Amino acid sequence: MIERPDEESDVTGSLPMAVLNAIQNPVILVDAKGLVAFANWEAEAFFGASAQYLARHDISTFIPFASPLLALIEQVRERRAAVNEYRVDLSSPRLGADKLVDLYVAPVLSEPGSVVVVFQERSMADKIDRQLTHRTAARSVTGLASMLAHEIKNPLSGIRGAAQLLESSVSDEDRALTQLICDETDRIVSLVDRMEVFSDERPVDRVPVNIHSVLDHVKAIAKAGFARRVRMTENYDPSLPPVYANRDQLIQVFLNLVKNASEAVGDRPEGEIMLTTAYRPGIRLSVAGTREKISLPLEFCVHDNGPGVPSDLVPHLFDPFITTKTNGSGLGLALVAKIIGAHGGIVECDSHASRTIFRVLMPASKGATAEDGEPLTLPEGQSR
Structure with a gap:
Protein backbone atom coordinates (compact mmCIF):
# COMPACT_ATOMS: atom_id res chain seq x y z
CA MET A 1 0.00 0.00 0.00
CA ILE A 2 1.50 3.35 -1.06
CA GLU A 3 1.22 5.98 1.66
CA ARG A 4 0.11 9.47 0.71
CA PRO A 5 0.56 11.72 3.75
CA ASP A 6 -0.05 14.86 1.76
CA GLU A 7 -0.33 16.21 -1.76
CA GLU A 8 3.39 16.90 -1.95
CA SER A 9 4.25 13.22 -1.48
CA ASP A 10 2.31 12.29 -4.63
CA VAL A 11 4.70 14.43 -6.64
CA THR A 12 8.05 13.88 -4.94
CA GLY A 13 7.56 10.94 -2.61
CA SER A 14 6.61 7.30 -2.70
CA LEU A 15 4.25 7.27 -5.69
CA PRO A 16 6.80 8.36 -8.33
CA MET A 17 9.32 5.93 -6.82
CA ALA A 18 6.81 3.11 -7.01
CA VAL A 19 6.05 3.96 -10.65
CA LEU A 20 9.73 4.07 -11.65
CA ASN A 21 10.50 0.84 -9.82
CA ALA A 22 7.60 -0.86 -11.58
CA ILE A 23 9.15 -0.10 -15.00
CA GLN A 24 10.82 -3.21 -16.42
CA ASN A 25 13.61 -1.19 -18.06
CA PRO A 26 16.64 0.30 -16.27
CA VAL A 27 16.11 4.04 -15.66
CA ILE A 28 18.73 6.42 -14.23
CA LEU A 29 18.99 10.16 -13.59
CA VAL A 30 22.41 11.67 -14.32
CA ASP A 31 22.87 15.09 -12.68
CA ALA A 32 24.83 18.07 -13.99
CA LYS A 33 28.02 16.72 -12.35
CA GLY A 34 27.69 13.36 -14.07
CA LEU A 35 26.68 11.51 -10.89
CA VAL A 36 23.95 8.88 -11.00
CA ALA A 37 21.46 10.75 -8.82
CA PHE A 38 18.72 8.11 -9.14
CA ALA A 39 18.45 4.49 -10.28
CA ASN A 40 15.35 2.29 -10.24
CA TRP A 41 15.47 -1.38 -9.24
CA GLU A 42 16.05 -2.57 -12.80
CA ALA A 43 19.00 -0.17 -13.09
CA GLU A 44 20.51 -1.57 -9.91
CA ALA A 45 20.29 -5.05 -11.40
CA PHE A 46 21.64 -3.84 -14.77
CA PHE A 47 24.72 -2.18 -13.25
CA GLY A 48 25.14 -4.71 -10.45
CA ALA A 49 25.24 -1.99 -7.78
CA SER A 50 22.88 -0.37 -5.31
CA ALA A 51 21.35 3.05 -5.92
CA GLN A 52 23.37 4.43 -3.00
CA TYR A 53 26.62 3.16 -4.53
CA LEU A 54 25.69 4.48 -7.97
CA ALA A 55 24.91 7.92 -6.50
CA ARG A 56 28.49 8.29 -5.27
CA HIS A 57 30.06 7.70 -8.68
CA ASP A 58 30.21 9.28 -12.11
CA ILE A 59 28.24 7.51 -14.87
CA SER A 60 31.53 6.96 -16.75
CA THR A 61 32.59 4.59 -13.93
CA PHE A 62 29.98 2.03 -14.94
CA ILE A 63 30.11 2.05 -18.73
CA PRO A 64 32.90 1.23 -21.21
CA PHE A 65 35.53 3.86 -21.99
CA ALA A 66 34.48 6.29 -24.77
CA SER A 67 30.97 4.85 -24.80
CA PRO A 68 28.49 6.62 -27.14
CA LEU A 69 26.25 7.11 -24.09
CA LEU A 70 28.55 9.84 -22.76
CA ALA A 71 28.34 11.74 -26.05
CA LEU A 72 24.55 11.36 -26.05
CA ILE A 73 24.29 12.82 -22.56
CA GLU A 74 26.35 15.84 -23.59
CA GLN A 75 24.29 16.24 -26.77
CA VAL A 76 21.05 16.27 -24.80
CA ARG A 77 22.43 18.80 -22.32
CA GLU A 78 23.45 21.14 -25.13
CA ARG A 79 20.32 20.82 -27.28
CA ARG A 80 17.86 20.34 -24.40
CA ALA A 81 16.02 17.82 -26.55
CA ALA A 82 15.50 14.07 -26.26
CA VAL A 83 17.59 11.65 -28.35
CA ASN A 84 17.13 7.97 -29.24
CA GLU A 85 20.05 5.74 -30.13
CA TYR A 86 19.67 2.11 -31.16
CA ARG A 87 21.89 -0.94 -30.73
CA VAL A 88 24.55 0.64 -28.50
CA ASP A 89 27.12 -1.86 -27.25
CA LEU A 90 27.76 -1.48 -23.51
CA SER A 91 29.56 -4.81 -23.12
CA SER A 92 32.29 -4.71 -20.49
CA PRO A 93 33.76 -6.85 -17.71
CA ARG A 94 31.52 -4.98 -15.24
CA LEU A 95 28.26 -5.23 -17.18
CA GLY A 96 28.96 -8.53 -18.90
CA ALA A 97 29.09 -9.67 -22.51
CA ASP A 98 26.41 -9.08 -25.13
CA LYS A 99 25.04 -5.92 -23.49
CA LEU A 100 23.42 -4.48 -26.59
CA VAL A 101 20.85 -1.78 -25.71
CA ASP A 102 18.60 0.88 -27.17
CA LEU A 103 18.92 4.22 -25.40
CA TYR A 104 16.45 7.03 -24.75
CA VAL A 105 18.08 10.12 -23.27
CA ALA A 106 15.96 13.14 -22.30
CA PRO A 107 16.62 16.40 -20.44
CA VAL A 108 15.02 17.21 -17.10
CA LEU A 109 13.95 20.77 -17.75
CA SER A 110 13.36 21.58 -14.10
CA GLU A 111 16.93 20.47 -13.23
CA PRO A 112 19.41 22.15 -15.64
CA GLY A 113 22.14 19.77 -16.73
CA SER A 114 20.32 16.66 -15.54
CA VAL A 115 19.20 13.96 -17.97
CA VAL A 116 17.16 10.78 -17.73
CA VAL A 117 18.52 7.65 -19.45
CA VAL A 118 16.27 4.67 -20.23
CA PHE A 119 17.91 1.40 -21.32
CA GLN A 120 16.08 -1.17 -23.46
CA GLU A 121 18.03 -4.40 -23.58
CA ARG A 122 17.99 -5.84 -27.09
CA SER A 123 17.48 -9.49 -26.13
CA MET A 124 13.69 -9.21 -25.75
CA ALA A 125 13.39 -6.47 -28.39
CA ASP A 126 15.18 -8.68 -30.92
CA LYS A 127 12.96 -11.60 -29.96
CA ILE A 128 9.80 -9.61 -30.66
CA ASP A 129 11.29 -8.16 -33.86
CA ARG A 130 12.17 -11.62 -35.12
CA GLN A 131 8.72 -12.92 -34.30
CA LEU A 132 7.14 -10.10 -36.34
CA THR A 133 9.56 -10.91 -39.16
CA HIS A 134 8.54 -14.58 -38.99
CA ARG A 135 4.88 -13.60 -39.35
CA THR A 136 5.66 -11.32 -42.29
CA ALA A 137 7.66 -14.10 -43.95
CA ALA A 138 4.79 -16.53 -43.42
CA ARG A 139 2.39 -14.08 -45.07
CA SER A 140 4.74 -13.74 -48.04
CA VAL A 141 4.76 -17.52 -48.42
CA THR A 142 0.94 -17.45 -48.31
CA GLY A 143 0.78 -15.55 -51.58
CA LEU A 144 3.52 -17.68 -53.10
CA ALA A 145 1.73 -20.89 -52.10
CA SER A 146 -1.54 -19.77 -53.67
CA MET A 147 0.22 -18.95 -56.92
CA LEU A 148 2.16 -22.22 -56.98
CA ALA A 149 -0.94 -24.29 -56.32
CA HIS A 150 -2.67 -22.80 -59.35
CA GLU A 151 0.23 -22.35 -61.76
CA ILE A 152 2.27 -25.47 -61.08
CA LYS A 153 0.02 -28.35 -60.01
CA ASN A 154 -2.08 -28.34 -63.19
CA PRO A 155 0.90 -28.56 -65.62
CA LEU A 156 2.49 -31.20 -63.38
CA SER A 157 -0.55 -33.45 -63.72
CA GLY A 158 -0.17 -33.22 -67.52
CA ILE A 159 3.52 -34.07 -67.34
CA ARG A 160 2.84 -37.08 -65.14
CA GLY A 161 0.04 -38.30 -67.41
CA ALA A 162 2.30 -38.04 -70.46
CA ALA A 163 5.04 -39.99 -68.68
CA GLN A 164 2.59 -42.76 -67.80
CA LEU A 165 1.48 -43.02 -71.44
CA LEU A 166 5.09 -43.24 -72.62
CA GLU A 167 5.87 -45.92 -70.04
CA SER A 168 3.88 -48.56 -71.95
CA SER A 169 5.67 -47.97 -75.26
CA VAL A 170 9.34 -47.58 -74.28
CA SER A 171 12.12 -50.08 -73.58
CA ASP A 172 12.92 -51.33 -70.12
CA GLU A 173 15.92 -49.00 -69.93
CA ASP A 174 13.83 -45.94 -70.80
CA ARG A 175 11.02 -47.04 -68.52
CA ALA A 176 13.24 -46.14 -65.57
CA LEU A 177 13.34 -42.56 -66.92
CA THR A 178 9.56 -42.32 -67.20
CA GLN A 179 9.28 -43.60 -63.62
CA LEU A 180 11.77 -40.94 -62.57
CA ILE A 181 9.56 -38.27 -64.19
CA CYS A 182 6.52 -39.55 -62.25
CA ASP A 183 8.44 -39.71 -58.97
CA GLU A 184 9.80 -36.19 -59.35
CA THR A 185 6.44 -34.68 -60.29
CA ASP A 186 4.90 -36.39 -57.25
CA ARG A 187 7.64 -34.88 -55.08
CA ILE A 188 6.95 -31.39 -56.41
CA VAL A 189 3.20 -31.78 -55.87
CA SER A 190 3.89 -32.89 -52.30
CA LEU A 191 6.03 -29.81 -51.71
CA VAL A 192 3.32 -27.52 -53.12
CA ASP A 193 0.73 -29.25 -50.93
CA ARG A 194 2.86 -28.48 -47.88
CA MET A 195 3.14 -24.85 -48.91
CA GLU A 196 -0.62 -24.59 -49.36
CA VAL A 197 -0.95 -24.89 -45.59
CA PHE A 198 0.37 -21.32 -45.39
CA SER A 199 -2.54 -20.00 -47.43
CA ASP A 200 -5.12 -21.26 -44.92
CA GLU A 201 -6.26 -18.02 -43.27
CA ARG A 202 -9.33 -19.41 -41.52
CA PRO A 203 -9.66 -18.49 -37.82
CA VAL A 204 -8.07 -21.03 -35.51
CA ASP A 205 -10.64 -23.09 -33.59
CA ARG A 206 -9.32 -22.92 -30.02
CA PRO A 363 -1.29 -17.31 -23.55
CA ALA A 364 -3.21 -19.17 -20.87
CA SER A 365 -6.86 -20.01 -21.29
CA LYS A 366 -9.32 -17.62 -19.68
CA GLY A 367 -11.14 -20.67 -18.35
CA ALA A 368 -10.09 -22.60 -15.29
CA THR A 369 -10.53 -26.19 -16.44
CA ALA A 370 -8.63 -28.51 -18.73
CA GLU A 371 -9.97 -30.82 -21.40
CA ASP A 372 -10.88 -33.47 -18.87
CA GLY A 373 -12.88 -30.98 -16.83
CA GLU A 374 -10.45 -31.00 -13.91
CA PRO A 375 -9.51 -27.56 -12.54
CA LEU A 376 -5.94 -26.47 -13.03
CA THR A 377 -4.51 -23.88 -10.63
CA LEU A 378 -1.60 -21.53 -11.00
CA PRO A 379 1.54 -21.92 -8.93
CA GLU A 380 1.24 -20.53 -5.42
CA GLY A 381 1.37 -16.75 -5.25
CA GLN A 382 0.53 -16.22 -8.94
CA SER A 383 -2.70 -15.12 -10.54
CA ARG A 384 -4.01 -14.74 -14.05
Missing part, protein backbone atom coordinates in the same frame (compact mmCIF):
# COMPACT_ATOMS: atom_id res chain seq x y z
CA VAL A 207 -10.36 -24.39 -26.68
CA PRO A 208 -8.64 -24.83 -23.30
CA VAL A 209 -6.02 -27.55 -23.80
CA ASN A 210 -3.91 -29.41 -21.27
CA ILE A 211 -0.42 -29.04 -22.73
CA HIS A 212 0.88 -32.08 -20.86
CA SER A 213 -1.58 -34.41 -22.61
CA VAL A 214 -0.39 -32.93 -25.92
CA LEU A 215 3.29 -33.45 -25.08
CA ASP A 216 2.66 -36.98 -23.82
CA HIS A 217 0.86 -37.77 -27.09
CA VAL A 218 3.76 -36.36 -29.11
CA LYS A 219 6.25 -38.33 -27.01
CA ALA A 220 4.32 -41.57 -27.60
CA ILE A 221 4.32 -40.99 -31.37
CA ALA A 222 8.03 -40.16 -31.36
CA LYS A 223 9.02 -43.19 -29.27
CA ALA A 224 7.03 -45.46 -31.58
CA GLY A 225 8.78 -44.11 -34.67
CA PHE A 226 11.59 -41.71 -35.44
CA ALA A 227 12.86 -41.30 -31.83
CA ARG A 228 12.67 -44.93 -30.70
CA ARG A 229 16.42 -44.98 -29.93
CA VAL A 230 16.58 -41.53 -28.34
CA ARG A 231 16.29 -41.01 -24.60
CA MET A 232 13.36 -38.69 -23.86
CA THR A 233 12.68 -37.08 -20.48
CA GLU A 234 10.29 -34.46 -19.20
CA ASN A 235 10.17 -31.81 -16.49
CA TYR A 236 6.61 -30.55 -16.22
CA ASP A 237 4.99 -27.98 -13.96
CA PRO A 238 1.77 -29.84 -13.04
CA SER A 239 0.06 -26.67 -11.79
CA LEU A 240 -0.04 -24.94 -15.18
CA PRO A 241 -3.41 -23.62 -16.34
CA PRO A 242 -4.70 -24.77 -19.75
CA VAL A 243 -3.36 -23.16 -22.89
CA TYR A 244 -5.94 -21.56 -25.21
CA ALA A 245 -5.14 -23.39 -28.43
CA ASN A 246 -6.05 -25.88 -31.12
CA ARG A 247 -4.97 -29.31 -29.90
CA ASP A 248 -4.27 -30.80 -33.36
CA GLN A 249 -2.13 -27.83 -34.36
CA LEU A 250 -0.17 -28.01 -31.10
CA ILE A 251 0.52 -31.68 -31.80
CA GLN A 252 1.74 -30.69 -35.26
CA VAL A 253 4.03 -28.00 -33.78
CA PHE A 254 5.66 -30.17 -31.12
CA LEU A 255 5.88 -33.22 -33.35
CA ASN A 256 7.87 -31.06 -35.78
CA LEU A 257 10.13 -29.71 -33.01
CA VAL A 258 10.71 -33.15 -31.47
CA LYS A 259 11.48 -34.64 -34.91
CA ASN A 260 14.04 -31.91 -35.53
CA ALA A 261 15.58 -32.57 -32.11
CA SER A 262 15.71 -36.31 -32.84
CA GLU A 263 17.48 -35.70 -36.15
CA ALA A 264 19.90 -33.35 -34.38
CA VAL A 265 21.01 -35.88 -31.75
CA GLY A 266 21.09 -38.68 -34.34
CA ASP A 267 22.36 -42.06 -33.20
CA ARG A 268 24.68 -40.75 -30.49
CA PRO A 269 24.48 -42.96 -27.37
CA GLU A 270 24.32 -39.88 -25.11
CA GLY A 271 21.63 -38.21 -27.21
CA GLU A 272 18.71 -36.86 -25.18
CA ILE A 273 15.55 -34.84 -25.75
CA MET A 274 13.84 -33.14 -22.81
CA LEU A 275 10.35 -31.62 -22.77
CA THR A 276 9.71 -28.92 -20.18
CA THR A 277 6.83 -26.68 -19.15
CA ALA A 278 6.92 -23.67 -16.83
CA TYR A 279 5.07 -20.53 -15.81
CA ARG A 280 6.98 -17.37 -16.80
CA PRO A 281 4.98 -14.20 -16.07
CA GLY A 282 6.00 -10.80 -17.41
CA ILE A 283 5.98 -11.10 -21.23
CA ARG A 284 3.15 -9.30 -23.05
CA LEU A 285 2.59 -9.06 -26.79
CA SER A 286 0.28 -6.88 -28.88
CA VAL A 287 -2.32 -8.71 -30.93
CA ALA A 288 -2.14 -7.83 -34.63
CA GLY A 289 -5.02 -5.67 -35.77
CA THR A 290 -6.22 -4.80 -32.28
CA ARG A 291 -5.21 -2.72 -29.28
CA GLU A 292 -5.30 -5.78 -27.06
CA LYS A 293 -2.17 -6.94 -25.27
CA ILE A 294 -2.01 -10.51 -24.12
CA SER A 295 0.19 -12.09 -21.51
CA LEU A 296 2.34 -15.05 -22.57
CA PRO A 297 3.09 -16.77 -19.26
CA LEU A 298 3.13 -20.37 -20.47
CA GLU A 299 6.53 -21.64 -21.59
CA PHE A 300 6.91 -24.97 -23.38
CA CYS A 301 10.40 -26.08 -24.42
CA VAL A 302 12.03 -28.84 -26.45
CA HIS A 303 15.69 -29.32 -25.43
CA ASP A 304 18.28 -31.46 -27.17
CA ASN A 305 22.01 -32.00 -26.74
CA GLY A 306 22.81 -32.18 -30.44
CA PRO A 307 25.59 -30.18 -32.12
CA GLY A 308 23.48 -27.02 -32.23
CA VAL A 309 22.36 -24.66 -34.98
CA PRO A 310 25.00 -22.54 -36.78
CA SER A 311 24.95 -19.07 -35.20
CA ASP A 312 24.48 -17.34 -38.56
CA LEU A 313 21.27 -19.32 -39.19
CA VAL A 314 19.60 -18.79 -35.79
CA PRO A 315 18.08 -15.35 -36.61
CA HIS A 316 16.59 -16.75 -39.86
CA LEU A 317 15.70 -20.25 -38.68
CA PHE A 318 11.93 -19.71 -38.92
CA ASP A 319 12.07 -18.10 -42.36
CA PRO A 320 10.77 -20.23 -45.26
CA PHE A 321 13.32 -22.35 -47.15
CA ILE A 322 15.98 -21.99 -44.42
CA THR A 323 17.23 -25.41 -43.33
CA THR A 324 20.34 -27.17 -42.04
CA LYS A 325 19.27 -30.51 -43.53
CA THR A 326 20.74 -31.76 -46.80
CA ASN A 327 17.35 -32.75 -48.22
CA GLY A 328 15.16 -30.45 -46.12
CA SER A 329 12.58 -28.10 -47.62
CA GLY A 330 12.88 -25.43 -44.93
CA LEU A 331 9.11 -25.23 -44.43
CA GLY A 332 8.69 -27.14 -41.15
CA LEU A 333 9.85 -24.41 -38.78
CA ALA A 334 8.20 -21.70 -40.89
CA LEU A 335 4.93 -23.57 -40.38
CA VAL A 336 5.62 -23.81 -36.64
CA ALA A 337 6.10 -20.02 -36.53
CA LYS A 338 2.87 -19.49 -38.47
CA ILE A 339 0.81 -21.72 -36.18
CA ILE A 340 2.19 -20.26 -32.96
CA GLY A 341 1.83 -16.73 -34.34
CA ALA A 342 -1.82 -17.43 -35.22
CA HIS A 343 -2.32 -18.40 -31.57
CA GLY A 344 -0.84 -15.07 -30.44
CA GLY A 345 2.36 -16.68 -29.18
CA ILE A 346 6.10 -16.58 -29.80
CA VAL A 347 8.56 -19.32 -30.77
CA GLU A 348 12.30 -18.85 -30.35
CA CYS A 349 15.47 -20.87 -30.65
CA ASP A 350 18.49 -20.63 -28.31
CA SER A 351 21.35 -22.75 -29.59
CA HIS A 352 24.87 -23.40 -28.38
CA ALA A 353 27.25 -26.32 -28.69
CA SER A 354 25.57 -29.43 -27.25
CA ARG A 355 22.50 -27.45 -26.16
CA THR A 356 19.58 -26.30 -28.29
CA ILE A 357 16.25 -25.08 -26.89
CA PHE A 358 13.14 -24.35 -28.91
CA ARG A 359 10.98 -22.21 -26.63
CA VAL A 360 7.25 -21.60 -27.21
CA LEU A 361 5.51 -18.85 -25.21
CA MET A 362 1.70 -18.87 -25.31
